[in-house]
Amino acid sequence: MTITRVSHADLVAESAVQVRSAIRSGRYDGHTAGLAAGKLQCNLAILPERYALDFLRFCQRNPKPCPLVGVGDSGDPTLPTLGHDIDIRTDVPRYRVFRDGRLTDEVTDISGDWADDLVTVALGCSFTFENALVRNGVPVRHLETGKNVPMYRSNIALAPAGIFSGDMVVTMRPIPAHLVDQAKEISRRYPQAHGAPIAVGDPAQIGIADLASPDWGDAVEIRSGEVPVYWACGVTPQNVLLQAALPICITHAPGHMLIADVAEDAETTILTNTRTNKETTS
């Protein structure tokens, strides 16, 4: 049987469940920006159970770059608090498999790599607050120009936990000076998605030498009257995991996220119907 592939445009009006279904069946393996509008999208880190306690401590201590939104049971590929039918082995469009700190595979299905001791950790991502900025009239340059957000290694030390430590990676968005306070206030409402900016203005204050030379992503123009604004970035935990050189670690490929059924503006990242009211649902 041949699989009928679908495009990003085919999926743009579909629900989270339908998009995950297209990904699971092999019909779609592209990026997830703009899909399942209003639903939380997640960065992914899958790692062996013996490192999971320290990694959860690391995320708790560094909530701006590592906003914890879901954790699976050991060996269990479902994530019932994030979505009704999620199978983390198949529901992300594209995965990166790292062994001993080196990228060994980029794949669309990790069923063959799954093991009883693996723990899935889902972290919030910047799509959430970027959507809110745009919705509230704050322009986001890299989205307007079809580029990837510029990302930089900063000199902001992370709070360590076990083998996990390092410096924070930040993103930069140029914001018109008169909209900076609004951008701060809007993004602060999304603690599950990096929250308020880490810094505003001079890149040297956080150890960035040259905004024109990002460490990842694309440089973007800073126009007259605009101020560079820096947010904590989800590449931080990926970078820290890479440096920790675990025997195995699986992440999403950049831009190819897990789409949850949780609304991105929900009070918590937990599907409320996982807390069934036993008496009144009968």
Next chain:
Amino acid sequence: MTITRVSHADLVAESAVQVRSAIRSGRYDGHTAGLAAGKLQCNLAILPERYALDFLRFCQRNPKPCPLVGVGDSGDPTLPTLGHDIDIRTDVPRYRVFRDGRLTDEVTDISGDWADDLVTVALGCSFTFENALVRNGVPVRHLETGKNVPMYRSNIALAPAGIFSGDMVVTMRPIPAHLVDQAKEISRRYPQAHGAPIAVGDPAQIGIADLASPDWGDAVEIRSGEVPVYWACGVTPQNVLLQAALPICITHAPGHMLIADVAEDAETTILTNTRTNKETTS
């Protein structure tokens, strides 16, 4: 040497560091309500490392009753993300020690019970949003009348993790009908302290038979024009830990909390100076 004891009134204008110092030195072992105004106070759960991963998963999945605000390293009594000099063995006024699910001791120092495999978990508490309600003109009955907040077992099932499961415990505060929306909006701003209410109105909807007979705390009067409003309660994790019957588990005694150096309205519960900027502090 005799220890000069101090009273609650003696400490009410002191800083968090000073209050912890009085507690540590044995000069104070009373309740912490109203002390170190503006600082985060925390519920406490100390448990063996082998249960910590599941307990952190449990807290992540039940963020309203179990808002995770700090986690220690295994065997380490400090909590540098919550306070500059915290020693969790001595800095809480009164502890409860449970063995195999039974209360065996209520003590003011757990140095003798401390062990290399113990992990400290700190959770946000309702003092934070109650302070905000009062500050914003929303009356809180049990505070006005010098009572303990009424707490009830609900029928709201918690999302389980490993051996940890059960139903949510809730608190009830009668709120004038015209202030209910304001109370919701104010408390929602404190996700680190139970957030917005779980339910409003009829107690039967969440399995409570009689508001006049709370399971813990004191009954309070519901006056004409007032509506009962229910919040998730920090007794939930204590109850779940008790039912799990761990070989050892240590909690704070009710009302006798850990006082952090973190501001209760901070964006995160992490002291920012734990993320030292290596280049610019030289």
